[in-house]
Amino acid sequence: MNRYGNLNAAAFGASSLCVAVPSKLKLSKSEQEPLAGMRVAVKDLFHLKGVHTGCGNRAYRSLRTPSEISSNTVQSVIxxxxxxxxxxxTVEFSGSQEVIGDWSDYFYPLNVRGDGYIAATGSSTGSASSLAAYPWLDIKLGTDLS
Known part of the structure; x- marks a missing residue:
């Protein structure tokens, strides 16, 4: 099936930003699925079947329908x-620009390893920040264009 969708989660009776962390208890690795159960976050440049790809830009996301297929990279890990x-x-269209000012669609994610003054910057900022923030996250799919 491999079709994903948004999951509205509620924490303590209030709607908030939450991540539903799937259990690994019933999954076992095999020769066909050596990464079975590993939890992965995907950079918003990659298509994921059933989910919008926004490329860090609200206008781009609003003009697109949910992806009909997953990117080859995403499908291969699935x-x-x-x-x-x-x-x-991700920063807009995975550019390397600093995302500050009133023109930016999304602010950088919190740098959980910083002191409040150090920003997590760069195109894979969300991928790196997610690994630092969530100990239950095993892998992230990002890009390095340098």
Whole structure:
């Protein structure tokens, strides 16, 4: 099936930003699925079947329908047994620009390893920040264009 969708989660009776963390208890690795149960976050440049791809830009996202297929990279890890838990932020169209000012659609994610003054910057900022923030996250799919 491999079709994903948004999951509205509620924490303590209030709607908030939450991540539903899937259990690994009933999953076992095999020769066909050596990554079975690994929890993966996907950068918002990659298509995930059933989910919008926004490329860090609200206008672009609003003009697109949910993806009808998953990117080859995403599909290859799904075929190896991973569980996709969500998409991560990226700067607009994965550029290397600093995202500050009133023109930016999304602010950088919190740098959980910083002191409040150090920003997590760069195109895979959401991917890196998610690994630092969530100890239950095993892998992230990002890009490095340098």
């Amino acid at each position: 075929d190896l047994g991973v569980i996709i838990v969500g998409k991560t932020k």
